Amino acid sequence: MIIQEVLKGISGIEEDDVQDIFASGIVCNWWRKVNPLPSLEVPLRLTERNLHWHQNRYDHPDPLEGNEVFSKHTPFISTTAGSVERDRFNEINVLYPAWWEALKFATNFFTSDGWIFYCSAWILGRKAVGHRAFSEEVRELHVYSDFSLYQLEGEVTAKIQIPTAQIQKAEEWTLSNVQAALASGSLPTASQTITNERFIDPSTYSNVRAVLL
Amino acid sequence: MKEIARELEIDVELVARDLEFHRGVGAGYFSHIEQYSEKQRWEPIAFAATSFRRAASHALLLDNATLAIEMFAKSADCYERLHRPYAAMMWSLARNLQTASKFSERSLFEFVVSEGRHPSERFNQLVYPLLVESVTEDEQHTPATQERNRRFTRVVSELNAFSTAPLGMMGIPMASYLTLAASIERNDTSQDVEYLLLPFLNAYEVAVLTARSKTYHWRRLLMPFHPAEPDILSVLSLANTWFKRRNQVLTDFIRKRSESRIASRLLSDALERVDG
Numbered sequence: 001m002i003i004q005e006v007l008k009g010i011s012g013i014e015e016d017d018v019q020d021i022f023a024s025g026i027v028c029n030w031w032r033k034v035n036p037l038p039s040l041e042v043p044l045r046l047t048e049r050n051l052h053w054h055q056n057r058y059d060h061p062d063p064l065e066g067n068e069v070f071s072k073h074t075p076f077i078s079t080t081a082g083s084v085e086r087d088r089f090n091e092i093n094v095l096y097p098a099w100w101e102a103l104k105f106a107t108n109f110f111t112s113d114g115w116i117f118y119c120s121a122w123i124l125g126r127k128a129v130g131h132r133a134f135s136e137e138v139r140e141l142h143v144y145s146d147f148s149l150y151q152l153e154g155e156v157t158a159k160i161q162i163p164t165a166q167i168q169k170a171e172e173w174t175l176s177n178v179q180a181a182l183a184s185g186s187l188p189t190a191s192q193t194i195t196n197e198r199f200i201d202p203s204t205y206s207n208v209r210a211v212l213l
Numbered sequence: 214m215k216e217i218a219r220e221l222e223i224d225v226e227l228v229a230r231d232l233e234f235h236r237g238v239g240a241g242y243f244s245h246i247e248q249y250s251e252k253q254r255w256e257p258i259a260f261a262a263t264s265f266r267r268a269a270s271h272a273l274l275l276d277n278a279t280l281a282i283e284m285f286a287k288s289a290d291c292y293e294r295l296h297r298p299y300a301a302m303m304w305s306l307a308r309n310l311q312t313a314s315k316f317s318e319r320s321l322f323e324f325v326v327s328e329g330r331h332p333s334e335r336f337n338q339l340v341y342p343l344l345v346e347s348v349t350e351d352e353q354h355t356p357a358t359q360e361r362n363r364r365f366t367r368v369v370s371e372l373n374a375f376s377t378a379p380l381g382m383m384g385i386p387m388a389s390y391l392t393l394a395a396s397i398e399r400n401d402t403s404q405d406v407e408y409l410l411l412p413f414l415n416a417y418e419v420a421v422l423t424a425r426s427k428t429y430h431w432r433r434l435l436m437p438f439h440p441a442e443p444d445i446l447s448v449l450s451l452a453n454t455w456f457k458r459r460n461q462v463l464t465d466f467i468r469k470r471s472e473s474r475i476a477s478r479l480l481s482d483a484l485e486r487v488d489g
Binding site: 055056057058059060071089090091092093094095096097100101103104109110111153181182183185186187188212 | 230234256259266292380426433437
């Protein structure tokens, strides 16, 4: 098992919402829709079919959900860890740090302020779709060879909930600051950082593979 | 390309914002590039190269060829600092075949004099300088030309051992690059060269079809593949240099394959903008 740092960008939330997330964790869209979560249904939802729909048909009508778009019912949570490092760069000549993708989602593609959450995901190094506790490393081409060209770069997919104990901190990124930095040719930085007191440092259990920043 | 992109339901306003992001981020990394080089921190230089490369593709898609050329040149500079032979392809997309050629010549020379001790991570990438060399015009029968020809043959022979290795964003086998470069170098017929371009055209067509089916990612271009994909455009642009010397244009061939196909329209339009 590998403990992997990942980033999750969320737009349209305020500081109070961040504190709520620190209390309850980051939950999937399905949970937010049906709250409280029908836990008996969880094993029925964590399927390879739904993982493929999450990756490839996110905004398509889902016949299993009365033709509502799949994204409203997804039991998965997309996060990013950045490119798999040097070997992949040698092959394809491009390298993506995790914060680029996270910032795009946090700012709703540069239209609003937002937050980037720093989390840890537990991954097994092989497919384990039915296991809620483990994230799927869809960026890892040895495991998910079909996701290479067309997927969000560096994706790690969590399931149902990223527990609060696995969320280290959240950074606020304001659109005006990001735009000002980019216009002046400097790298944008977060406006503020809030740490999560409920976070439990996983490095006490195992080595942690850092996110590519 | 912008109108075709709209037709294909790509969110061009989002792409314009993403272009400014990648242009700005590239500049942000680039402003510290000397420090990164001194400390041998290669990742931020690779991020800058990737970011400028992405910005260039976005600019092409949005019909801003001038900005695309500027971004490709900056990307080339970064890849060159990383000692990546891939820089040659970025220089060619920046319409700077002279720099591409000088850089390629140096890369191949360094490989030959290393006598088998060339860094392995840059080994496969030598196919890029080979392709540039194949379209570089030389005065015939000078000692320098003969030396260049010997070097070309020697590197092709070495790389043939890796002919099945996938290369670049599209994972096209090295053999496709090698046979194309060798055919152009030999001055084969136009039909021969067109035939050897088919693996690149087919890979692009499959990529566009597949990418479009993933509508959420496609609309936002949330994928490493790009409709103005530099890995394909650079190969076609170099081949086009050779075709132009024969008073032929590669876009005619691309369009002839099927004028109605989206991939053909995208690619021929992109190539016209790249080549000016």
